[in-house]
Amino acid sequence: MPLELNEYLQKVIDRLTERYADSIIDVYQSSGDTFVRIAPEANVDICRYLRNEHHFIYLVDVFGTDRFTSEDRFEVIYNLISLRDRQRIFLKVWLPEENPAIESVTSLWNSANWFERQTYDMFGIRFTNHPDMRRIYMPEDFEYFPLRKEFPLLGIPGSIELPSTTPDIE
Amino acid sequence: MPTKSIKDKVKPTFFKEHQEKLYQALEDKHTTVEIMKDKDPLGTEMILNMGPQHPATHGVLRLTLQLNGEIIEKAKLDVGYLHRGVEKIAENKTYQEFMPYTDRMDYLSPYSNNVALCTAVEKIANVEVPERAHYIRMIGCELARISSHLLWLGTLVMDAGAVSFFIWTFREREKLYDIFDQLTGHRFTVSHARIGGVANDITDTAMAMIKDFANEFPKEITDWHKLLDRNRIFFDRNEGVGVLKTEEALEKGAAGPTLRGSGYAYDMRTFAPYARYDEVEFEVPTRLEGDNLARYYCRMEEMHESIHIIQQCLDKLPKGPVRTDNAKQAYPSKDEVYYSMEGMIHDFMMTDTGICPPEGAEAYHAVEAPKGELGYFIQSDGTGHPWRMKIKAPSFANLQILEYILDGEMVADTVVIIGGVDPVMGECDK
Numbered sequence: 001m002p003l004e005l006n007e008y009l010q011k012v013i014d015r016l017t018e019r020y021a022d023s024i025i026d027v028y029q030s031s032g033d034t035f036v037r038i039a040p041e042a043n044v045d046i047c048r049y050l051r052n053e054h055h056f057i058y059l060v061d062v063f064g065t066d067r068f069t070s071e072d073r074f075e076v077i078y079n080l081i082s083l084r085d086r087q088r089i090f091l092k093v094w095l096p097e098e099n100p101a102i103e104s105v106t107s108l109w110n111s112a113n114w115f116e117r118q119t120y121d122m123f124g125i126r127f128t129n130h131p132d133m134r135r136i137y138m139p140e141d142f143e144y145f146p147l148r149k150e151f152p153l154l155g156i157p158g159s160i161e162l163p164s165t166t167p168d169i170e
Numbered sequence: 171m172p173t174k175s176i177k178d179k180v181k182p183t184f185f186k187e188h189q190e191k192l193y194q195a196l197e198d199k200h201t202t203v204e205i206m207k208d209k210d211p212l213g214t215e216m217i218l219n220m221g222p223q224h225p226a227t228h229g230v231l232r233l234t235l236q237l238n239g240e241i242i243e244k245a246k247l248d249v250g251y252l253h254r255g256v257e258k259i260a261e262n263k264t265y266q267e268f269m270p271y272t273d274r275m276d277y278l279s280p281y282s283n284n285v286a287l288c289t290a291v292e293k294i295a296n297v298e299v300p301e302r303a304h305y306i307r308m309i310g311c312e313l314a315r316i317s318s319h320l321l322w323l324g325t326l327v328m329d330a331g332a333v334s335f336f337i338w339t340f341r342e343r344e345k346l347y348d349i350f351d352q353l354t355g356h357r358f359t360v361s362h363a364r365i366g367g368v369a370n371d372i373t374d375t376a377m378a379m380i381k382d383f384a385n386e387f388p389k390e391i392t393d394w395h396k397l398l399d400r401n402r403i404f405f406d407r408n409e410g411v412g413v414l415k416t417e418e419a420l421e422k423g424a425a426g427p428t429l430r431g432s433g434y435a436y437d438m439r440t441f442a443p444y445a446r447y448d449e450v451e452f453e454v455p456t457r458l459e460g461d462n463l464a465r466y467y468c469r470m471e472e473m474h475e476s477i478h479i480i481q482q483c484l485d486k487l488p489k490g491p492v493r494t495d496n497a498k499q500a501y502p503s504k505d506e507v508y509y510s511m512e513g514m515i516h517d518f519m520m521t522d523t524g525i526c527p528p529e530g531a532e533a534y535h536a537v538e539a540p541k542g543e544l545g546y547f548i549q550s551d552g553t554g555h556p557w558r559m560k561i562k563a564p565s566f567a568n569l570q571i572l573e574y575i576l577d578g579e580m581v582a583d584t585v586v587i588i589g590g591v592d593p594v595m596g597e598c599d600k
Contacts (some may be wrong), residue, residue, distance in 0.1 A: 033532065057420055
């Protein structure tokens with residue numbers, strides 16, 4: 001499908017493919033949003049380049065998805081905004097099922113701190129060089145990653161120790 | 171006496187590993203810049219645990235504060251006490267079925283959340299929304315914004331010490347609830363928006379009530395300005411407290427009025443206009459100070475702008491249907507359902523399967539909720555259920571900055587700062 005990019009995004013994509021020819025795997029559009037799939041090793045470099053050279057200074061969100069495929073099962077998506085040019089771009093990274101890990105972007109945006117913790121909590125994707133890699137919603141004692149597709153909707157009985165609802169009987 | 175590690179002092183009963191890691195994180199927080207003191211001869215250092223059951227934390231927010239006397243040296247937040255896993259639930263529901271869950275995300279402005287979900291689904295599934303529905307949605311969203319800001323104002327002033335003020339803002343909120351009751355059929359969790367439009371048209375009573383409210387409300391705001399703008403106590407509690415500097419605001423990821431209070435006019439209504447926000451006139455209030463008072467002014471002016479938008483919408487409100495007339499995309503009207511066989515089949519199919527966006531499609535759409543940018547990212551696998559639905563919650567981003575702005579503040583200002591940032595835990599914890 002041919003891309004229908006606006007002038008500004010076209011320029012960004014052109015520069016990116018020129019500079020990081022080996023790391024850009026795919027550029028596509030869906031429902032009017034622009035997605036760029038990049039190699040996992042290059043995520044911090046490309047983020048830094050977009051932030052410094054193209055004014056994508058605001059990191060709105062970082063989140064994961066579970067593609068549930070045998071290869072490259074997990075996906076991490078960065079949602080970036082350029083306030084000056086009113087543009088939004090999504091960067092995507094595919095990660096393997098075994099030990100999914102990627103470099104953290106907290107060195108560029110402090111806001112990535114909680115977003116990455118949330119991704120770790122829900123999918124078990126580790127972010128290296130993250131200052132505070134703990135779970136965020138689930139307690140640390142919890143052993144599963146709830147948004148993975150194999151996790152049952154009803155949860156796993158007995159996976160969290162809960163306070164007794166009848167405190168009189170000890 | 172040498173200060174022991176925090177971990178030796180506390181003995182958590184539940185979620186041991188979780189609690190220990192939290193205290194460890196508090197201890198480790200910016201150890202690179204500060205050297206932990208070996209001695210504490212006056213015994214002024216302590217760890218204060220605040221919440222999750224605390225009236226001033228606006229829900230179930232938990233803070234662990236390391237104090238030195240009355241100064242907060244470091245703060246760590248613990249969220250997740252209201253985690254219900256709505257993103258997981260969304261993957262097992264049709265798009266329309268998921269709407270009541272969005273009401274319970276940011277429960278102070280359910281209307282904005284409904285619209286956020288609908289606009290995202292409409293974007294991914296290419297649904298056209300009739301003009302009139304757009305305007306009704308805008309009216310609903312702005313009323314929800316006022317309602318949310320009223321609660322924020324009441325609790326902020328209460329956090330600063332004036333309890334009776336809370337009753338005044340709630341008197342106005344009560345009027346808004348009555349309007350929502352007339353407009354949508356529910357007072358609180360409205361679920362009024364539908365994919366492809368809204369559930370029902372504005373009734374004449376609702377119209378009259380909205381007009382009355384839009385006429386009366388600016389007078390109330392003026393009164394509140396009179397009370398607060400020259401109030402020494404209110405000023406002293408809020409000025410220069412919880413400062414988020416302009417140069418830091420974007421990097422820390424603030425959203426909504428908190429970001430605008432720090433100098434960035436970032437508002438989804440002007441950044442990427444949805445509904446018909448490009449056809450009405452309004453300002454995006456911005457301040458440069460970045461303290462609690464700046465956030466106060468931003469939100470107060472936003473309420474003014476909301477009234478301005480509502481009045482324009484009422485003037486412009488076009489005639490026509492309120493839901494798209496395509497049975498494959500939206501629920502048919504009740505007239506059709508009750509009096510024609512096709513209508514009933516379509517209604518059943520919409521409830522059973524729902525709307526099916528194209529396979530492999532992805533879309534992100536954000537609206538400006540009262541707390542900031544509220545976005546829904548949807549990945550579709552071609553069925554009636556989303557493959558993945560990610561909710562970008564503004565409160566989550568705003569709570570994150572609390573960890574930065576609380577450091578160095580007085581412990582007595584904690585509640586005011588939380589009140590000024592205006593988090594909603596239902597949205598943050600999802």
